[in-house]
Amino acid sequence: MFGERRARHRANNAFDDGEGVTRYRMQQKVFSIGDDYWIDDEAGDHVYKVNGKALRLRRTWAIEDREGHRVAAVQSRPMRIKDSMEIEDADGHRIALVKKGLVGPVRDHWRIKQEEGGDLTVNGNIVDHEYTIERDGYKVAEVSKKWFRLRDTYGLGIGPDTDHATVLAAAIAIDAMAHPGD
Numbered sequence: 001m002f003g004e005r006r007a008r009h010r011a012n013n014a015f016d017d018g019e020g021v022t023r024y025r026m027q028q029k030v031f032s033i034g035d036d037y038w039i040d041d042e043a044g045d046h047v048y049k050v051n052g053k054a055l056r057l058r059r060t061w062a063i064e065d066r067e068g069h070r071v072a073a074v075q076s077r078p079m080r081i082k083d084s085m086e087i088e089d090a091d092g093h094r095i096a097l098v099k100k101g102l103v104g105p106v107r108d109h110w111r112i113k114q115e116e117g118g119d120l121t122v123n124g125n126i127v128d129h130e131y132t133i134e135r136d137g138y139k140v141a142e143v144s145k146k147w148f149r150l151r152d153t154y155g156l157g158i159g160p161d162t163d164h165a166t167v168l169a170a171a172i173a174i175d176a177m178a179h180p181g182d
Helices: 002-017 164-178
Strands: 022-027 036-041 046-055 058-065 070-076 084-089 094-103 108-114 120-125 130-135 138-144 153-158
Touching (some): 108 164
Antiparallel strands (some): 036 046, 084 094, 094 108, 138 153
């Protein structure tokens, strides 16, 4: 048990050191249907394009690489009682479902139910873009506004051995559900 706790602590501290962590710059509250924007790496280079699409009753965002190939998509699930959004892979197969969970005065709890690879939990202050994404107590991603000083921008750090497209899509889904009118 002590060895597992030490391993978890070391893995979670890798985010503080930047060891093996890829950081992206995300735009805050720019998720209007029809709007396109870029997700940049920490050097400011365009890595992914987010293409907002208006499709009937669903809010949809396609995530494309620099060459325009779709890597993932986020879609709202209309007519659902509980807020949730689907994440699809490049072929349109559902790979995850992001569900809004308990909302408290200080911390929010969300869940990313993956089709494969185990579920992820999201904890922290979603509205202020200060939260972590974890699998079995190990941090796999961290969202924070402290890395960038630009207005309406936040950072997303993704650890090694984590599917970047899924985590980026989850962050888009969480932001869209947390700020529905923005």
